[in-house]
Amino acid sequence: EILGFGRNTIYQWSHRTPSIERVKKVADYFGVSLDYLTGRSSKKDISKIDLATVPDGVLTFEGKEIPEDELEIIRHLLRNKPSK
Template sequence: MTTFDRVKKLCEEQKISIVELEEKVGFGRNSMYSWKKNKPSAEKLERVADYFDVSVDYLLGRTDKKRYYDLTEKDEQDIQKELEKIINNFSDSGFAAADGSSIDELDEEDRELLLTSLEQSLRIAKRIAKKKFTPKKYRD
């Protein structure tokens, strides 16, 4: 996939055209179409990467990870392990809901909602931590 193809895909995700992108980042009309055959300058790559909040490496095809703080497969595994620990702690500690029922006694829908909420909370916390604590030399 070329740089142009990646930019085009990002435009489709944002529901904007290449021409609209060119206007928003201050490029000449149809200048990005030259990216199909020629390599863009570093400055232009940075402007497009900043607009879409992705890394230049992603635009160049060096990685499929759009942002340095995106979760990796290992992060997802860590989240699942942490979720299991939380559930086990709820069960072991005798955690009870406001109505007195334990997590094991919740109906299937309520249990699913609780687990989904906890999982999303762990994902958000992991992304925030990566943004906050990743050293600058490892960011894009």
Template sequence: MSIKNRIKDLADSHHQSIAEVERHLSFGNGTIAKWDTRSPSSEKLQKVADYFDVSTDYLLGRDAKENKTADLADKDTVFT
């Protein structure tokens, strides 16, 4: 699934259009649609992730979990 499609799914689940998300984030009209063929800047990708409270890894398809806050047991391992 592409970045744009993940954002579309998130927007749909929040009863918003891509255009509404772009306006809220002060992106130019059609910015997110271009992400089907171009990579977004890390700053813009982070803005979208923060807006929907998901990780950038989720938007990039690297993480199947939508939830931004990962289980601490998975992230924090104490090495002695």
């Protein structure tokens, strides 16, 4: 009910595949990864990367490497983002 699902929604998942959006809601609610929720991983926690302290290594976005100069722009934007 908290997630806005109908009364029988989760019961129906035993014989009907849920939408990815609903599965994401459940994972977010419980604070676990989609892989953990679907049994693809035994690691419960979601990996978190702090861009302010990323050690040497390669970060990617959609399979493409993010150059260091662009990472600096992203860090700058995030640091100077006005609070709501």
